[in-house]
Amino acid sequence: MIRVKSRQKTEYGDFQTPMPLAEAVCRMLRADGVRPDCVLEPTCGQGTFLAAAANIFSDCKRLVGREWNRAYVAETRRRLSGTHCQVDLAQADFFQQxxxxxxxxxxxxxxxLGNPPWVTNSALGTLGSGNLPAKSNFQHERGLSAKTGKANFDISQWMILxxxxxxxxxxxxxxxxxxTTVARKVLxxxxxxxxxIADSRIYKIDSREHFDASVDACLLVCQMQAAAPTTTCDVYEQLDADLISSVLGMHSGNLVADHRALARQKHLLDTQPTTRWRSGVKHDCRAVMQLERQGWCLVNGLGERVELEPDYLYPMMPAGAVYRGEVKQTDKFLIVPQKRTGEDTAPIESAAPRTWAYLQRHATRLADRKSSIYRGRPPFSIFGIGEYSFAKWKVAISALHKQLSFRVIPPQDGRPVMLDDTTYFLSFRTKKDAVATANRLNxxxxxxxxxAWIFWDAKRPITSEILQRLKAVD
Known part of the structure; x- marks a missing residue:
């Protein structure tokens, strides 16, 4: 059966908490020593958490709920009508309260206690929704995002903070x-x-089971205590877990995924990084710029057979092949019209007329690339290109896959292999140096x-910033 999200669920992140989960959360908090006199739910929905709290916390004297939906307020009032607690419910806008x-x-x-909306400000902007906080640079973004307040964020992140x-x-x-990403950003x-925050904990939950949502989710718990603030957070794999799986923390202003692992390997940290990891070529026009060998022919993404001079044509290794270790041979090729970013592309016309004619034939597609980085640049420009791209030996890793596998990328038919922009790499002049570096990295x-630094649920878990934190071998 196909599920269609209602506008209300999309606009207000309306995922009502099931009672079994609400009760499990309250029981875990009680077992952990939480004995509230008052439970307040800022987005109480239909009152599931407040009802669970009334049942689980015997010492609770007062329940307070605020909710934008008047029908939900009425439902919560009915639900709590027989409780022993004093009840304070009202219809309210979170952002005006x-x-x-x-x-x-x-x-x-x-x-x-609660379950704030699971929706981003970008999604709400697309809907033309007014269910948003006042525009501000609360994430301390830089550049254009800071000026316009357009940086994307989860509404729940703003609410919890x-x-x-x-x-x-x-x-x-x-x-x-x-x-889970929101919990980390909040902390x-x-x-x-x-x-x-004197103490904080993250308990992972199964969002597929409880909300039919495919996202990593958790319960974030924070104890407030001005006298003894901390900057670490214990992480548990589930609500009833006894053992800590990892410890989040801060190091030199950066969030650390596993504070204990970093402590064991802290001697490897480069406080002033000198190693420069590069990303592969960015061109944003795969149908034109990437070719595949089929028999004796080269075919582009449009299904056209292409004949080009070898001058600007290089073997290419996509991130998936790097991840799988399929690095000895590739049938994919990339047109590389520049040796460095911003280089004039006009010489291609005389040096490789067939390549120039091909690029001219698809000039409209290349000119229509959406990224602003191509504006004002020579025609057919690419990015992520430099002297390092043409080194014959490389050590590379896919930034998209959830595996720390560093691969030696050899030349192919004497030509350096190009990598795509979802791959990071180091360049080497000799096979010996590349193999030695790969062995150390693995x-x-x-x-x-x-x-210790990587959050595997991130969209791009491996970044050049993380890779460059490793101290180079003297």
């Missing part, structure tokens, strides 16, 4: 279901801002060092 005042006037130990900023600094706990920004201690 005075959270500082509301949170501070709650008596005793306060538990802020707002709650943490306004929560009382004593005797207060926050527990929120959210995407990173909270730690950088100096918010008084060693257990270097692998653990890199794993």
């Amino acid at each position: 005075d959270w500082s005042s509301l949170l501070k006037r709650q008596p005793g130990h306060l538990l802020v 707002r709650l943490l900023e306004t929560m009382p600094q004593q005797d207060c706990t926050l527990a929120m279901l959210c995407k 990173e920004q909270a730690w950088k801002s100096g918010l008084p 060693s257990p201690e270097v692998q653990e060092f890199y794993r």
Whole structure:
């Protein structure tokens, strides 16, 4: 059966918490020593978390809920009608609510509990939704994103940070279901801002089971205590797990995936990186620029048979082949019209007239490339090209695949192999140096060092910034 998301679910991230999960969360918090006098849910929906809290926390005296949907407020009121707790429910817009005042006037130990919307500001902008916070540079972005406030972020990230900023600094706990990436971003920004988080934990949950959503999700728990702030977070594989699987933390202003692993391999950290990892060629027109050998012919992505001079044609290794270790031979080729970024492409006309005619024939496609980096550049320009691209030996890794596999990329028929822009690589003049570097990168201690920095659920888990943190061999 095909599921169609309603506008309400898309616009408001309306994933109601199932009661079994809400009760499991409350039982885990109770077992961990949380004994709230008041439970407040800032986006209470149909009241599942508040009902679970009333059942699980016997000492709770007060339940507070705020919700934009009036029908949900009425449903929650009905649901809580028989509870022993005092109930304070109201229809409210999260982005207009005075959270500082509301949170501070709650008596005793306060538990802020909930499941804020799982939706990004970009998605809401596409819908023309007004369900957004005021535009601001709350993520401290740079450049154009900072000026326009257009940087994409999860609405729940803004909400949770707002709650943490306004929560009382004593005797207060926050527990929120959210995407795992959101939990990390919240902690990173909270730690950088100096918010008084004395203890934090992440418990992974199965979002497919509970919400029919294909996303890594978790319960983020933060204890507020001004006197003893910390910058580490224990991570558990599930709500009822006894053992810590890893420890998030900060190191020199950067978020660390496994603080304990970094401590073991800290001697490998380069505090002033000198090794320069490069990304492969960026051209944004695969149908024209990439060719494949089929028999004795070269065929482009449009199905055209192509005859070109060898001058600007190089063997190409895609990221998938690097990941799989299929690096000895490739039938794919790339047109490389420049030796360096910004180089004039006019000499191609006389040096390789067939190549020039081919590029001219597809000039409209190349001119229509959307990225602004091509504007004002010579026709047929590419990026990620330089002297390093033409080294005959390389050591490469795919940035998209969830595996730390560094491969030696040899030349093919005496020609250097080009890599795509989802691949990072180092260049070498000799096979000996390339093999020695690959062996070191694939060693257990270097692998653990890199794993300490990598978040495998990220869209591009491996980055040049992470790769360059490894100290070069003297």
